[in-house]
Amino acid sequence: MVTGDGAYIKKINRSLILQKIMEHEFISRAELAKITGLNKATISVQVADLLDEDLIYETQQEHNAIGRRPIMLSIDEDTGFILGIDLDYKHIQFAVSNLKGNIVESKSIDLTTDDYEEIIALLVEQISAYQKKYAFSRYGLVNAIIGVHGTVNKEEMIYFIPKYKWQHKDMKTDLKKQLDLDIFIENNANLSSLAEKVYQYHHSSNLMTIILRSGIGAGMMVDGKLDRGYHGYAGEMGHMIILPNGKPCNCGNHGCWELYAAEPQLFATLSEKLGRSIENYDDIEQLIAKNDPAANELLHTFIFYLAVGLNNVINLYNPETLVLNSRVLELYPNAIAEIKSHLHSNVSQYGEIALSKLGSQACMMGACAFGIQLFLEFSELYLATKPIAIQQIKEDIS
Helix, strand or coil: CCCCCHHHHHHHHHHHHHHHHHHHCCEEHHHHHHHHCCCHHHHHHHHHHHHHCCCEEEEECCCCCCCCCCEEEEECHHHCEEEEEEEECCEEEEEEEECCCCEEEEEEEECCCCCHHHHHHHHHHHHHHHHHHCCCCCCCEEEEEEEECCEECCCCCEEEECCCCEEEECHHHHHHCCCCCEEEEEEHHHHHHHHHHHHHCCCCCCEEEEECCCCCEEEEEECCEECCCCCCCCCCHHHCECCCCCCECCCCCECECHHHHCHHHHHHHHHHHHCCCCCCHHHHHHHHHCCCHHHHHHHHHHHHHHHHHHHHHHHHHCCCEEEEECHHHHHCCCHHHHHHHCCCCCCCCCCEEEECCCHHHHHHHHHHHHHHHHHHCCCCCCCCCCCCCCEEEECCCC
C-alpha cells in the first residue's frame, strides 16, 4: 500500500492529469475525471494550476450538436523546449523538440578533434546558442540530454568511451560550470531503446535495442523502464565473447561480438577483401545491387555472427521486442529472415525481431523524450514519429 502526505498525492495527481492530456491531445475536464477516477473538484484545482503554469491551454471544440460547446484541454507544446544531443565519434547530432516531442530543428556537426576540452567548449557554445534562441518561451530550453557512445554510471559519470579513449570524465559537472541549465548524461543505446518504446513500440514493456552502427551496444526496457544494471553499465553486449581466443579487442579480451558483427568491422573486412576502400553505405548498397560474390560471402558471415550473439542475448533476456538498429541490415534484402534462419534453439523465445525505423536519429529522439519525461515528471510517455530533416554542418575546431 502506497501512502504519502497531501503534497505527494497532489504531485501524483498532477502528473497523471498532465499525462492523460498529453495522450489524448484534446480532452475535457469531464473526460479527465472519468479516465483518471479523480473527482471533479480535484480535476478543477489541478487544471487551474496547470493553466497558471502555462503547461496547458483551453480551446472550445467545434460541433454541430445543440448546447454548450465543451472546453477542451491541450498541452501547450511551445511553452518549453528540450535539447537532445548524440555525441558520437567524429560528429555530433543536435535536435530540439517541443513538449509534445515534435522536432522543431536539428543539425549534425562534423568533428575534426577528439580532444575532450575542445569538445566541451563546442558543446558549451552550441547549448548556449540554443538557450538564447528559445528564451522567448516561458520555460525556454528546459534541459539538455547528451547521449554518449560509452559506459555511463548511475551518477552520470563517463567511465569509458572507447573511440575517444576518454576515461573517468565528469562531463555533466564540466558543462554545468559554464551553463545554467539542467544537463543529463546517458548511454546512447539506452536513449535509443527509450525512443523505440516512446515513438514506435508503445505496447512493448520488455524491449531491447541492439545498435550495430559504431560498435555494438544494447539498451533494455524491462517492465517499461530502462534497466541500467547495478552500476549503470548494463548493455555492453559488444564485448560478449563469441569466439574464445579470437581477434584481440581494445577491451582487453579476445573474440568480442563487435569484432565480427558491428558495421565498422564489416567495412574494414570488405575493404581488405576487395582491395579497395569501402567507406560508406552507398558503397555497400552498390555491392549488394551488383550481387558481388565476395561481398555476399562476407555479408552472410556478418549476419551469421550477428545471429550467434543474438541467440545468446535472447536466451539471457527473453525480450518481447528485439529492435536491430543497422543501416547495413536495412540495405540487405530479407535480413530479418536470414537472421531468423540461424536461430535454431528450441530454448530461445522472443516476441518479434524488427529493424529500427528511427535509425541514426534514435539516440537524439530518445534524448528529447527523456527530457520531456523529466520535465513533466511522467512515468511513461507515448509520442508519434515524425521524420527529421538534419542540417549537415562542417565544424573545424582542430
